[in-house]
Amino acid sequence: MIINTTAIKCGIVASCVFASGVLYAAGFSGRQALTTSVLKVCADPGNLPFSNDKLEGFENRIVSLLAERMQLEVRYTWFPQTVGFVRNTLRLRECDLISGITTTSERVQNTNPYYRSVYTMVYRKDSGITASSMDDPALKTLKLGVVAGTPPATVIARLGLLGHVKPYHLVADTRRYSPARQAIADVGSGVTDVAFIWGPIAAHFAGLSEEELTLVPLVNEDKSVRLDFRVSMAVRYNETDWKHQVNAVLKELQPQINSILHEFSVPLLSDRGQLISK
Template identity: 30%
Template sequence: MLRSFGRSRLRLAGLTALAAAFTAPAFATAALAQAKPAQSALVQAQPHTQPSAEAAAPQDDGVLRVCAAANQPPLSLKDGTGLENRIAAAVAEAMGRKVQFVWSEKPAIYLVRDFLDKKLCDVVAGLDTGDPRVLTTKPYYRSGYVFVTRAKDGPDVTSWSDPRLKQVGHVAVPFGSPSETMLKNIGRYEEDMAYLYSLVNFRSPRNQYTQIDPARLVGEVASGKADVAVPFAPDVARFVKASSVPLRMTLVKDDATRADGQKVAMRFDQSMGVRRGDDALLAALDTALVKARPAIDAILKDEGVPTVPTGS
């Protein structure tokens, strides 16, 4: 769930750069979580009271304690209806365990530091595979950044190399994301910067966690205030699907490069993370992810999240 800015849920590279920009030790990344659960998952995903650090409970083999943000739609919600909430419930069921969400009122970007590392919970969902702060499972899906445009009259773009991106109206991107990097690379950032900051009431993301609401990004395109938005697909798929204005969501080709030729990744494998040393739990999760694959695929399809083969 670096997802994640929730996930972002910001991708790992963006989060690392973002964390370095903060003077407080605030930014250890995130769990991302998304959309509506099946009724069986809801039964297992009832909210639990958040314990204090002093009240950390011992591990119970019959329970899967999942760190989760209480209010980070569409990725994680306290009623258990987030995408990664649903996936965590499906994995717990495959393990023969009951899912217990340990809720944080902070953004998901703080989950590893403030919850997993303090042993208040044991699993973070929706991390980029290979997140260096944790042990990550084998990936359970791969998605990427998308171009969101109006289906009727928006540009049908698929790559950052499309020259039309230099000519359209506003392009809305999440702060600290690969999309922001590419907006700068094509020479569009200066003209869109004031617009982007207006979406967060001109709060600076340089010294505090500030991110544009994914629903706002989609709404800007639907209303015509932006011609294109380029968010991470799991962050916005629910809102694109629910839009009263028909929208087009197209995976960005993974061919983006900076002016110096360095690749800018646009697609990311997603995994669950556990504390270093929790090898037994990691192995159990990997086994359960295989068993839960049909349920996970159904959840992603229900959410409308576009996927590609993991590792591709």
């Protein structure tokens, strides 16, 4: 999944036409309608919990649902979700769909969102920490892990806590290094006391930790810095008919999509910004 760094630093209905396993999609750079039996998707080969080349991520699962409903075969183009991802995949027509991107992105045409999540505070359950928000006074005495350039980093700066921070790189080649995974591991090993990580990632890596960790979705924070984001799929600009088709199927499949997200323990928010229980 791509989180728009522009938003970070400041921080699905239409008709479908399916027939005999063939999708008719219009609007490709002004050309006539395309006919294809393949759903071409661009995704990261090593970016769990979102996607990997073993198809173990929740985006992989959701794409499979989409393709089954459309009666299409899925074909992936793999590329690490780092600098140049959109430019080297969707824009070069290596695929027709990106499976996960924040709706604030200006580099693509977003579908309607299929989930909304939030940044999460993570600490060891046996640490004695009881913080439930970023302005808890206890954080002034703790070592904090945060990915540089993300919304929690902005909040930490405003709270005057930068002197307590262990930073992690925002941009990384996920084939070699996961900043969020390292941040979670550091909480488990005691290098840091608390980490602030994007909710789906925090839930995934906390679940893999040998230490029992507490996760607190940051839903009660000062709204001057946005900590929650809606996530959609993405198509190229001027492919509005294709977007509408994807939107219609996403709407139809939303209950199944929600089940997959809950299976991966993704913290989900309602349209009103309230945490949705499983």
